[in-house]
Amino acid sequence: DIQMTQSPPSLSASLGDRVTITCRASQSISTYVNWYQQKPGKAPNVLISAASNLLSGVPSRFSGTGSGTDFTLTINSLQPEDFATYYCQQSHSPPYSFGQGTKLEIK
Amino acid sequence: QIQLVQSGAEVKKPGASVKVSCKTYGYTFTRYGITWVRQAPGQGPEWMGWISPYNGNTNYARRVQGRVTMTTDTSTSTAYMELRNLKSDDTAVYYCARDYNGSGQYYFDYWGQGTPVAVSS
Numbered sequence: 067d068i069q070m071t072q073s074p075p076s077l078s079a080s081l082g083d084r085v086t087i088t089c090r091a092s093q094s095i096s097t098y099v100n101w102y103q104q105k106p107g108k109a110p111n112v113l114i115s116a117a118s119n120l121l122s123g124v125p126s127r128f129s130g131t132g133s134g135t136d137f138t139l140t141i142n143s144l145q146p147e148d149f150a151t152y153y154c155q156q157s158h159s160p161p162y163s164f165g166q167g168t169k170l171e172i173k
Numbered sequence: 174q175i176q177l178v179q180s181g182a183e184v185k186k187p188g189a190s191v192k193v194s195c196k197t198y199g200y201t202f203t204r205y206g207i208t209w210v211r212q213a214p215g216q217g218p219e220w221m222g223w224i225s226p227y228n229g230n231t232n233y234a235r236r237v238q239g240r241v242t243m244t245t246d247t248s249t250s251t252a253y254m255e256l257r258n259l260k261s262d263d264t265a266v267y268y269c270a271r272d273y274n275g276s277g278q279y280y281f282d283y284w285g286q287g288t289p290v291a292v293s294s
Contacts, residue, residue, distance in 0.1 A: 100280040109268050109284035116278045153217055157279040161234045166217040
């Protein structure tokens with residue numbers, strides 16, 4: 067099974083900051099990575115598919131890069147609504163595992 | 174609009190079974206797979222498995238294989254997930270999600286609101 071390891075587990079940042087979250091896969095998975103945002107008490111919401119494809123309706127301050135085993139999610143100019151937990155997920159092969167999450171908090 | 178609406182919270186004793194429903198609206202049910210994901214308190218999501226409403230094909234995670242059954246009722250556009258022989262570490266919020274699979278991408282684009290399941294003696 068493919069393991070997805072995210073870092074850091076938590077992150078404090080201020081409004082307007084730029085932050086980067088990383089995700090490492092236990093084996094090469096090409097660009098089969100999605101990124102989700104989850105707010106307390108809500109289901110995850112997909113932001114980026116195939117490592118770098120920004121989905122419709124997602125603000126352009128979100129971006130994703132990477133291929134193989136290393137992937138990043140970057141959020142430019144943090145807005146109040148961006149403080150949430152972020153998960154990477156591999157869509158290469160089942161079981162379609164998720165990372166353990168990065169909780170983004172206001173400094 | 175597209176919605177997935179799940180059944181309500183459940184409290185079960187160890188060894189019991191739970192069956193969660195996921196009624197879908199706003200799209201052709203048989204054209205998209207349904208995935209079930211659970212999330213234990215403070216943990217990341219865990220993929221449990223997938224079912225094709227088109228032909229009933231399933232793929233279950235090894236961790237729940239043998240205890241889980243996923244089914245669909247195309248007449249009501251509803252998916253079901255039954256988990257048997259519940260243990261305390263099955264305590265989690267259970268989500269259904271619609272699969273998007275196309276153009277070289279595969280992700281879960283619409284989610285139910287989640288069904289909390291607590292397992293306690």
